[in-house]
Amino acid sequence: MDAATVGEVLKRLGLHSDAYLVVRDEEILTRDVRLKSEDAVDVIPVISGGAPPRPFPRGRGA
Amino acid sequence: MRCIKCRRPANVEVRRHRSAFCAGCYPGWFRDQVERAVSHDRMFTRDQKVLVAISGGKDSLALWHALLKLGYQADGMYIRLGIADYSRRSQAKSEAFAEKHGLTLHEVDLEGDAGFKVPDLAQERDGKPCASCGTVKRYHFNKLAADLGYPVVATGHNLDDEAATLFGNVVHWQTDYLGRQGPVLESTHPKLVRKVKPLYRLAERDTAAYAVIERIDYILEECPMAKGAKSLEYKDLLNRLEESQPGAKHRFLVGFLKQGRQAVKSAEPVVLRECASCGQPTTAEVCAYCRMVERGKRKAAVKAARYA
Numbered sequence: 001m002d003a004a005t006v007g008e009v010l011k012r013l014g015l016h017s018d019a020y021l022v023v024r025d026e027e028i029l030t031r032d033v034r035l036k037s038e039d040a041v042d043v044i045p046v047i048s049g050g051a052p053p054r055p056f057p058r059g060r061g062a
Numbered sequence: 063m064r065c066i067k068c069r070r071p072a073n074v075e076v077r078r079h080r081s082a083f084c085a086g087c088y089p090g091w092f093r094d095q096v097e098r099a100v101s102h103d104r105m106f107t108r109d110q111k112v113l114v115a116i117s118g119g120k121d122s123l124a125l126w127h128a129l130l131k132l133g134y135q136a137d138g139m140y141i142r143l144g145i146a147d148y149s150r151r152s153q154a155k156s157e158a159f160a161e162k163h164g165l166t167l168h169e170v171d172l173e174g175d176a177g178f179k180v181p182d183l184a185q186e187r188d189g190k191p192c193a194s195c196g197t198v199k200r201y202h203f204n205k206l207a208a209d210l211g212y213p214v215v216a217t218g219h220n221l222d223d224e225a226a227t228l229f230g231n232v233v234h235w236q237t238d239y240l241g242r243q244g245p246v247l248e249s250t251h252p253k254l255v256r257k258v259k260p261l262y263r264l265a266e267r268d269t270a271a272y273a274v275i276e277r278i279d280y281i282l283e284e285c286p287m288a289k290g291a292k293s294l295e296y297k298d299l300l301n302r303l304e305e306s307q308p309g310a311k312h313r314f315l316v317g318f319l320k321q322g323r324q325a326v327k328s329a330e331p332v333v334l335r336e337c338a339s340c341g342q343p344t345t346a347e348v349c350a351y352c353r354m355v356e357r358g359k360r361k362a363a364v365k366a367a368r369y370a
Contacts, residue, residue, distance in 0.1 A: 016301040018077075018267055021274060028073040028271055030063040030082060046270035047222070047297055048119050048284060 007031030010043075019047050067091075074271045078309035085275050089131075092272045096128045096260050103245050105258035106214045112136045113212040113255075115203045116159075116167065118152030120273040120280045121218030123159050125261055127278055129216070130163065136216070137166040141202050143195065144172055144179025145287055152281045159278065168210070170202045178358030181287065182365065192291050194354055201351040205342055207255040219259040222266040225311040226296040228318055233296075241327040244319060251334040251343040265311070266297075 004012070006022045006029045021044045022029045035041065063072040065084035072082035076091075083091050099105065106112055112129065116122045116138040129136040140156045143149050153169075160167035173179050183194035207215045224243070231239045247257040261269060273280050288294065303310045336342065337349035344350070 016298075016305055018265065018301045018304050019298075021267065021270055023274065026274075027085065028274055030072050030075045032063050044270065044274070044282065045284075046120070046266045047294065048121065048266065048288075 003037075004035060005031060006033050006035060006041075009035060009041075013043070015043070020045055073275070074268075076265075076268065078265070078304075078312045080308075088275055089272060092124075092264065092268060093128050093132055095264050095268075096125070097132055099245065099260045099263050100132075100134075100258075103258070105216070105246060105260060106134070108134055110135070110213050113168075113203070113207045113210075113215045114138050115199065115215060115217045116140045116156045117218070118155040118159075118281045119218070120278070121220055121223075121261060121266070121269050123155070123218075123278050123280050124269045124272045124276070125216060125218045126159070126165070127163075127276060128272070129260070130165075137168065137212070139168040139170070139203060139206055141199060142169065142171045142173070143198065145181060145285060148281075148283065148286055151283075155279055155281050168206055170206060172198060172202075175202075176355050176358065178355070178362040182358045182362045183354065184287075190291060191287055192293075194358075195287070197350050197354055201342065201349075204253075204255050204257075208253050212255060214256045214258055216258050216260055218261055218269070220261045220264055220266050220269055221311055221315060222297050222300070223293070224259070224262050225300050225315045226293045228315055229296045229300060230292060237326045238328070241323065244323065250332065253336070253341070254334060254343045263312070263316070 007017060010017050010020060010022070010031070017031055023042045023044060024035075024039055029035075029041070063075060063082045064070065065072045065087050066081050067087040068084060070084040070086070073085045074088045075082040081091075112134060114122060114126045114129065114136050116126065118140070122138075126136055126138055138156065138160055140153060142153060156167060159165075180191050180195045180198065183191035183198075203215050203217075206212075224245075228240070228243060230236075231243065245259045245262040249256045272278075300311050300314075332345060334343040334345060337344045337346075337352055339348050339352040342349055342351070
């Protein structure tokens with residue numbers, strides 16, 4: 001992982017850049033930031049979900 | 063990468079807008095987007111009191127935070143769904159946020175109110191209670207808002223949620239749902255409160271970045287019951303597309319709202335009446351929630367007997 005950018009690290013981990021934030025020392029990093037081998041970063045998932053939002057459907061009650 | 067506003071090193075890139083912002087400029091951009099959605103879709107005004115549906119997650123808390131910073135009057139509402147530790151932690155986050163900012167948070171206890179918890183509602187088909195959980199939330203948010211006289215309920219549904227829902231409705235050609243999908247669901251009955259989604263143009267990543275920068279303490283983990291849910295599969299597919307075509311999700315959703323929705327909209331209005339059991343608006347004799355309560359009670363009783 002030496003001298004890789006944030007974007008490259010996500011790619012190597014097989015993670016979509018739209019689904020994660022990479023944070024170092026409480027600072028969010030953009031995908032072009034080059035990481036040093038001693039850097040400790042948090043990879044925070046941003047996806048949430050379960051039931052999709054639904055309007056009141058016809059014929060099924062609400 | 064540099065901030066497009068002040069040229070300092072950027073922290074958050076918004077690829078679909080070909081923009082990037084530093085931590086200082088980003089919250090202002092985010093709130094501008096919320097303000098734009100609220101005024102563009104005529105969601106509510108600063109004279110109206112809004113009820114925000116709170117889950118303890120990043121979207122609902124970021125929405126509540128942004129609305130207050132923008133000068134809107136917003137109270138919160140949280141439903142205790144009874145999903146074990148997850149519910150306890152999300153309740154604690156919601157209450158802590160309300161306390162920190164001196165806000166009103168209404169709470170509904172599903173087990174106390176209806177005699178069952180969301181895990182009791184797992185479908186036999188896929189073992190998931192997500193669809194029933196959605197019914198529970200819609201019912202209680204609407205009922206509480208109507209009972210307390212709030213003219214509008216705001217939810218934290220974001221661009222990814224809306225694009226995934228649209229995708230699912232297209233895959234299954236659910237034209238009834240497609241015709242009604244949008245950032246504003248108008249009230250068509252005195253007991254049906256208007257629903258709005260002020261974050262519908264902001265991606266999930268945008269709200270997470272806002273929460274991190276504004277130091278909003280939200281529940282990071284996913285609902286344990288949602289694992290393997292179809293909506294998550296659709297989000298993954300759309301994110302794959304977004305990776306190679308930045309802006310695809312936005313174009314898909316906004317294009318549908320501008321051009322596609324009209325084509326599938328039914329000319330006949332939905333006739334709502336009051337549920338014979340609870341009096342809430344419904345299209346059926348007895349509403350989906352009341353039918354579910356009966357089912358949930360039966361399942362909870364069977365479970366209790368099994369472990370007695």
